[in-house]
Amino acid sequence: MRISELDLPAPVKEFYERSGIKELYPPQAEAVKKGFLEGRSLLAAIPTASGKTLLAEMAMLKSISHGGKALYIVPLKALASEKFERFRQFETLGVRTGISTGDYDSRDEWLGDRDIIVATSEKADSLLRNGAPWLSSLTIVVADEVHLIDSANRGPTLEVTLARLRRLNPSLQIIALSATIGNAKELAGWMGAELVVSDWRPTTLKEGVFFGRAINFQDEKRVISTPGPDEVLALVSDTLAEGGQCIVFTNTRKSSEGIAQKVAKSLSKKLTEEEKAAFQDIKQQVLRHAETDTCARLAACVEHGAAFHHAGLKNEHRRIVEDEFRRNRIKVIACTPTLAAGLNLPARRVIIKDYRRYDVNYGSVPIPVLEYKQMAGRAGRPGLDPYGEAVLIAKTHDEMGELMDNYVLSEPEHITSKLGTEPALRSHVLSAIATDLCRDESDLYDFMDTTFYAYQRGDLSAVIKNVLDFLEAERMVVRSGDRLNASELGRLVSRLYVDPLSASIIVRALEAAKKRGEPYQKEIALLQLICATPDVRPLYLRRSDYGWVVKYTEDHIDDFLTEVPGAGDETDFEAFLATVKTAALVDMWINERNEEEITSFYSIGPGDVRSLMESCVWLMHATAEISGLLRAPVTTEARELAVRIEHGISRELMDLIELEGVGRVRARKLYDAGFRDRETLKKADEAAVAAVLGEKVAAKVLAQLGRKDVAATTGPDDTIGQSTLLLFHE
DNA sequence: CCTTCAGTATTTTAGACAGCATGTC
DNA sequence: CTAAAATACTGAAGG
Incomplete structure (x- = not known):
C-alpha cells in the first residue's frame, strides 16, 4: 500500500514522500485496513522499529486536520524529548507540538494551543488532577509502550489515565502501541480497539x-x-x-x-x-x-x-x-x-x-x-x-x-493489571474524589469498573473500601451522607502528586513538630522524614554501615520526627537505619561535600545521587506545602531545604544561587572570594569577579545584575539556563 | 613469623516517574 | 517455595 493512496491531507502525504517514505510496511497497511485513519481505535502489537511511530503520526495528523488535538503518552522522559524533537518537524505542516514532563513543561496556556502534546503517563495523570482545561478537547490519545500496564509501579497510572481520558471524551480515539504480548486481544477488547498483531520486521x-x-x-x-x-x-x-x-x-x-x-x-x-x-x-x-x-x-x-x-x-x-x-x-x-x-x-x-x-x-x-x-x-x-x-x-x-x-521459541507472557492493590489505588482513589470525577462511592465503583483491572480480573470494591477507610482516617476524604469530598489536605496531596501514605507520614511528623513548639531547626529530622516516605527509595543498608549509622542515630535520637522503632523489632529498626543512612547522604550533599567523596563513601554512582536528590527536592517541597497548610513550624525550613537540596548548597549560598549560571561550585567560589551575595556582587569590580569565574561566565553573571557596563556575550559556551542538578562542575 | 592458597562464609544484587517557576529545549 | 557471583574470612601448608 502506497502513501499516496491514503486518506490523508495532501501536505501530509507530501511530507512523508519527501522524507523518502512511499510505501507502507505490511503491519501498517493492515492497520489502515482496520480503519485507524477513519478514527477507529487501534492496538498495534508489533516489534520495535517496524513503524509503530509512523502509525501514530498519521493518525494524529489526520485527527488534527479535522481540528483535533493529540496527546502522546510515553513511559520515559528521554523518550518524551525524542518524540518531541521528531514531531517538531511537523511545524512545516502547521502542526505545533508541546512537551510536558517533570523536567520541562510548555506553559499551560501554550499547551492549550499546541496540536500535539507529548507527556509521560505520570505527567498526563498530574495534568488531569490539576484540571488542565485543554484535556477535554483531545480527540486522539497515543499510548506508547502500552504493555507497561503490566508494571507494578507505573502500570496503574497508565491504565487509570487512559480510563479517565476516555470518560472525559467517550469518542476519544486511542492508538496503543505495544510490544508483542500474549493477550493483545484482551487489551484491545478493553480499549474497544481494532487489533493488529504481527512479527514482521524491516530487518530479519x-x-x-x-x-x-x-x-x-x-x-x-x-x-x-x-x-x-x-x-x-x-x-x-x-x-x-x-x-x-x-x-x-x-x-x-x-x-x-x-x-x-x-x-x-x-x-x-x-x-x-x-x-x-x-x-x-x-x-x-x-x-x-x-x-x-x-x-x-x-x-x-x-x-x-x-x-x-x-x-x-x-x-x-x-x-x-x-x-x-x-x-x-x-x-x-x-x-x-x-x-x-x-x-x-x-x-x-x-x-x-x-x-x-x-x-x-x-x-x-x-x-x-x-x-x-x-x-x-x-x-x-x-x-x-x-x-x-x-x-x-x-x-x-x-x-x-x-x-x-x-x-x-516462546511466546511473550500475558500482561496483567496491577491496579488491585492498596498502594496502587490509594492515590488514584484520592485523585478521583479530589477532582470531583467521582462524587460518591458507587460513582467510584463505576469508574473503577472501566479500568483494565476490572475488565480483566473483575471486582475492585473490596480494596477500594479499604483505601477509602484509610483516606478517611487520615482526613484526606470526608463523607457527608453519600457524598465523598476531599478535604483541603486531600486536594493538596492529590495535586502534589505524592503517595497519600507519604503524606500521612509527613502529617504525623509535622504534628509532632507542632507539639514541640518553636520553629523547628533540626535539618536532619526533616531529611530523615522524607527519606522515611515510600516515595523515596532508601539506600541499601550494608552490614558494614551498621556501626556508624547506629552511632549517627544515637547522636540525633532526640531530633527525629518519625517514631524510632524499639529495639524489639529488628526489621523495622533496620529499615529506620536505612532512612537515616539516606538522610545522612543528603546532609553531606547540602553541606557541599564533593561528589567524589559522596559516591565513594556510599559506593553509589553519580547518577544515583542525582536521582535521589530529585526525589528529595520533590518531597521536601511537598513537606513545605503540607506544613504551610497545617501551620506547622517547619514551613520556612522545608522551603529552604528544598532549594538547598536542589543545588547542593549550604544556607549561606542561597542568595548567590539565584543567579543563572551559578551552581554549587561557582557560588562557593564567589562566596569564598568575598562576594557573599548579589548585592556585594553588584558593586564588585568586574576584573575581580572574572578572576574567580572566568571572563565569559563573569560577564554573564554581572549582566543579570543590571550591570550595563558589562557586555553580555551570548553563546552556548556553557550550561547556563538549564535547571538540572549537578551541572556546574569544573 | 609471614605469605599463599584453597575452601568456606558472607555480602550484594535493575530501573525511574512526580511539584513549581522560568523560559522555549 | 525459589539464586548466584563476588568478596571477605579462615586455617593450613610452605617459605
Whole structure:
C-alpha cells in the first residue's frame, strides 16, 4: 500500500514522500485496513522499529486536520524529548507540538494551543488532577509502550489515565502501541480497539543460543570466527570482525562495567590511528563531567571504543554513550536493562548474557519472555545491517535446549493489571474524589469498573473500601451522607502528586513538630522524614554501615520526627537505619561535600545521587506545602531545604544561587572570594569577579545584575539556563 | 613469623516517574 | 517455595 493512496491531507502525504517514505510496511497497511485513519481505535502489537511511530503520526495528523488535538503518552522522559524533537518537524505542516514532563513543561496556556502534546503517563495523570482545561478537547490519545500496564509501579497510572481520558471524551480515539504480548486481544477488547498483531520486521532477526563454539539458531548454526575462553568476548570479537556493533545485556552494574573493561582491553590491541583519535575525543567528552570513580572507569573504557551504561551514570554520560554508539564510534555497549526498552538504539548483534535477575522476593528468577524479546528486538539496524542477531549464552547442552524452548521459541507472557492493590489505588482513589470525577462511592465503583483491572480480573470494591477507610482516617476524604469530598489536605496531596501514605507520614511528623513548639531547626529530622516516605527509595543498608549509622542515630535520637522503632523489632529498626543512612547522604550533599567523596563513601554512582536528590527536592517541597497548610513550624525550613537540596548548597549560598549560571561550585567560589551575595556582587569590580569565574561566565553573571557596563556575550559556551542538578562542575 | 592458597562464609544484587517557576529545549 | 557471583574470612601448608 502506497502513501499516496491514503486518506490523508495532501501536505501530509507530501511530507512523508519527501522524507523518502512511499510505501507502507505490511503491519501498517493492515492497520489502515482496520480503519485507524477513519478514527477507529487501534492496538498495534508489533516489534520495535517496524513503524509503530509512523502509525501514530498519521493518525494524529489526520485527527488534527479535522481540528483535533493529540496527546502522546510515553513511559520515559528521554523518550518524551525524542518524540518531541521528531514531531517538531511537523511545524512545516502547521502542526505545533508541546512537551510536558517533570523536567520541562510548555506553559499551560501554550499547551492549550499546541496540536500535539507529548507527556509521560505520570505527567498526563498530574495534568488531569490539576484540571488542565485543554484535556477535554483531545480527540486522539497515543499510548506508547502500552504493555507497561503490566508494571507494578507505573502500570496503574497508565491504565487509570487512559480510563479517565476516555470518560472525559467517550469518542476519544486511542492508538496503543505495544510490544508483542500474549493477550493483545484482551487489551484491545478493553480499549474497544481494532487489533493488529504481527512479527514482521524491516530487518530479519535471528535468535539463537551460543554454546561451545557456535551460535545455534533455529535452523542453522554459526561457528564463531574468534573463539576464546570468554564467551562474551568471543561473541563480541566475532561481531566486530564483521564490522558490526554489539550490545551486551547484563544483570548487574558491576558485571556491565567488567565486560566493558574486558572488551576495551581486547580492543585496545588493534586500533587504527583514526579510531584512537576518535576515542580520545569521546574520552575528553566523558571527562568534562569528571571527578568520580565511575566517570574515570567509563573514560578508560571509551578510550578503547567500549562503554558501559547503567543508572549509576549521569544523564550526560549516558547521552554521550548513546550518541557515540549511534555514530558508530563506540563499538560495544555493556549495559543493564536501562537500554532494554524505549530509546531507539539498534546494534548488529545483541548478547543477552544473563537471563536471570535478582528479585527481592524470589531470589534470582528468569526474566520474562517479554523482556527478552524487547532486548532481542534491539538487534539489526534497519537499512544498515543485513540482519540482526540476538544471542543467549548457555553453559551446558541442556541449558541450550532450555533457553531455546523458553525464550527463542516462546511466546511473550500475558500482561496483567496491577491496579488491585492498596498502594496502587490509594492515590488514584484520592485523585478521583479530589477532582470531583467521582462524587460518591458507587460513582467510584463505576469508574473503577472501566479500568483494565476490572475488565480483566473483575471486582475492585473490596480494596477500594479499604483505601477509602484509610483516606478517611487520615482526613484526606470526608463523607457527608453519600457524598465523598476531599478535604483541603486531600486536594493538596492529590495535586502534589505524592503517595497519600507519604503524606500521612509527613502529617504525623509535622504534628509532632507542632507539639514541640518553636520553629523547628533540626535539618536532619526533616531529611530523615522524607527519606522515611515510600516515595523515596532508601539506600541499601550494608552490614558494614551498621556501626556508624547506629552511632549517627544515637547522636540525633532526640531530633527525629518519625517514631524510632524499639529495639524489639529488628526489621523495622533496620529499615529506620536505612532512612537515616539516606538522610545522612543528603546532609553531606547540602553541606557541599564533593561528589567524589559522596559516591565513594556510599559506593553509589553519580547518577544515583542525582536521582535521589530529585526525589528529595520533590518531597521536601511537598513537606513545605503540607506544613504551610497545617501551620506547622517547619514551613520556612522545608522551603529552604528544598532549594538547598536542589543545588547542593549550604544556607549561606542561597542568595548567590539565584543567579543563572551559578551552581554549587561557582557560588562557593564567589562566596569564598568575598562576594557573599548579589548585592556585594553588584558593586564588585568586574576584573575581580572574572578572576574567580572566568571572563565569559563573569560577564554573564554581572549582566543579570543590571550591570550595563558589562557586555553580555551570548553563546552556548556553557550550561547556563538549564535547571538540572549537578551541572556546574569544573 | 609471614605469605599463599584453597575452601568456606558472607555480602550484594535493575530501573525511574512526580511539584513549581522560568523560559522555549 | 525459589539464586548466584563476588568478596571477605579462615586455617593450613610452605617459605
